Amino acid sequence: MRGERRLFSGLDLEVSAGQAVALTGRNGAGKTSLLRAVAGLLRPAEGTIEFDGEAGPLEAEAARAEALHMVGHHDGLKSTRSAWEELLFQARWTGGSEASARAAATRLDLDRLLALEVRRLSAGQRRRVALARLLASPRSLWLLDEPMAPLDAGHREGFGALMAEHLAGGGMILAAVHDPLPVPCRTMEIGG
Numbered sequence: 001m002r003g004e005r006r007l008f009s010g011l012d013l014e015v016s017a018g019q020a021v022a023l024t025g026r027n028g029a030g031k032t033s034l035l036r037a038v039a040g041l042l043r044p045a046e047g048t049i050e051f052d053g054e055a056g057p058l059e060a061e062a063a064r065a066e067a068l069h070m071v072g073h074h075d076g077l078k079s080t081r082s083a084w085e086e087l088l089f090q091a092r093w094t095g096g097s098e099a100s101a102r103a104a105a106t107r108l109d110l111d112r113l114l115a116l117e118v119r120r121l122s123a124g125q126r127r128r129v130a131l132a133r134l135l136a137s138p139r140s141l142w143l144l145d146e147p148m149a150p151l152d153a154g155h156r157e158g159f160g161a162l163m164a165e166h167l168a169g170g171g172m173i174l175a176a177v178h179d180p181l182p183v184p185c186r187t188m189e190i191g192g
Contacts, residue, residue, distance in 0.1 A: 020172070020174075021186045022186070023174065025190035041070075079117065079118045101136045109155065124152055131159060147159065148177075
């Protein structure tokens, strides 16, 4: 529910290791709300969200704290910090290290931008800083809200390759999209 409006009901979705699911639907259908519910930022009006590990069910709080990343519409970056300060902070906050943050910056073509304040970066550059935390502190489930939207063609291709690597390593992706994901995926229409 958002306000008094029911976004969807009867939703049954399972994402397993190595799988990607693209959430599609009109603007306002509830794609972002579903991602936020999985991340624990919204509580569903009914139903459950469950997390399973190799040894069985996981406590939701532990799974959210240790096994998922969410990159939303807003990149969640502090505009007055340098790109490096922000990436390093986020990497350490989520269990990464300085070395893993540097490696992530290189993989996402950020090395020459690291000294710049976040507010001086383009939308695509800011998105790459936000996406870098996915690599700087690896977690199995990536929740992505229009991850490719501000990226140019070359960086879309590069991030597509990183998504494919994540899935090949047993990771999972749940992404709200309007454009197709660059990896094999199931599609679930929300609000249809």
